[in-house]
Amino acid sequence: MKSSTDGNAASAPPQPAGKAGDLKLRVLSALVMAPVVLAAVWAGGWVLRALLVAAALLAVAEWVNLVPSTRRSAALLSSGAGVVASLVTLIALGAGAAVGVAALFILVVALAGGGRDRTLLGIGVFYVSLGLIGLDWLRDRPDDGLALFLYAMLAVWATDIGAYAAGRSIGGPKLAPRISPKKTWAGLIGGMVSAGLAGWAVAEVAGAAQPLLALLVAAMSAVVAQAGDLFESAVKRRYDIKDSGHLIPGHGGILDRIDGLLVAAPVLALFHATIGTAVSWW
Incomplete structure (x- = not known):
């Protein structure tokens, strides 16, 4: 359930016409999928x-x-x-x-x-x-399940968007060149900032007890999501495969879209059930 931009392209050079067309296809696919996903989350x-x-x-x-x-x-x-x-x-x-x-x-x-x-x-x-x-x-979760789910999902989406934007505009040293050559440290920081702001916004709207702590947790969730992304990238590189599948036009496979969320969601759930409960963050 990633956003229409991917942290794997975080430091890519300006796109030629073909790649610009691919980006448009990715955006259109996301616009079609997003209402379905959000409706199911709401239900x-x-x-x-x-x-x-x-x-x-x-x-x-x-x-x-x-x-x-x-x-x-x-x-x-x-x-x-x-x-x-x-x-x-x-x-x-x-x-x-x-x-x-x-x-x-x-x-x-x-x-x-x-x-x-x-x-x-x-x-x-x-x-x-x-x-x-x-x-x-x-x-x-009986009282705050919708808000927590949206918090996790939007933080990961924001991570991808922030990493893409910061990586393209700043560039700089590579994050893990042997695994994903296009990822940069600037992209990771941009993803953390974007995720933190998204998490803070959801926490404010939901009336969370400690929105600033929610900002920090979301920023750390961005690191966890990037780790999940790198894990899948390492497996794909091992077998010299670009995408996990071709299900989603312009995006690749479903695993390519949710790799970060698959790791970030259980880590957030564990935090909420343990430390989060102790500090009454939400």
């Missing part, structure tokens, strides 16, 4: 869960296509089962048990799929399921 409940499960199933399918295996069909089926089992466990037994089930499916998928990189293959279902657990847990 919550099983409407949102249906969207989250659909996105998670597509994401693990892309992961299985990305990481080689000797039994691809078995890897697909076990990965899908892991996603569904994680959500069912979350609803029935809570987040702790759901994380345990997601971790168990690392082994299940690795054994089912086989191959030289079977452990990495199994990690994919944990990576995606953990994001699903975090997002559903945030939205399911």
Whole structure:
């Protein structure tokens, strides 16, 4: 659920006509998707869960296509089962048990799929399921679930936009040149600033107890989201693949769009359930 701009292009040179056209396609795709996503987030409940499960199933399918295996069909089926089992466990037994089930499916998928990189293959279902657990847990908070979900999602969107803008306008030293050559430190800082402001705005509108703390948490969420982005980029670079898929015109695959959110959401959920509760930040 990333925004229409991508931190991977943070320090790219001025775009030629072809790339400008691609940017327009990405913006149009985002404009089509955004109302659907926001409507489901607003509705919550099983409407949102249906969207989250659909996105998670597509994401693990892309992961299985990305990481080689000797039994691809078995890897697909076990990965899908892991996603569904994680959500069912979350609803029935809570987040702790759901994380345990997601971790168990690392082994299940690795054994089912086989191959030289079977452990990495199994990690994919944990990576995606953990994001699903975090997002559903945030939205399911009885009093402030909608605000917390929007806080997480908009902070990640703002991270991508801020990183893109700062990287293009400032440039400078590369963040992780061996993994994602176009990312810069300026882009990361720009993403943190943008995410902090977005988080602060949501906190103010929601009437959070400590909006300034919400600003700091959102800024740190930008770092976590960039880490998720770099993780997927490292896997794609390992197999010399540009995009995880071609589902979304101008954007690539669903995994390319939600890689940062998959990591940022569970980290935010953990913070809210522990330190956040202790300091009454929201």
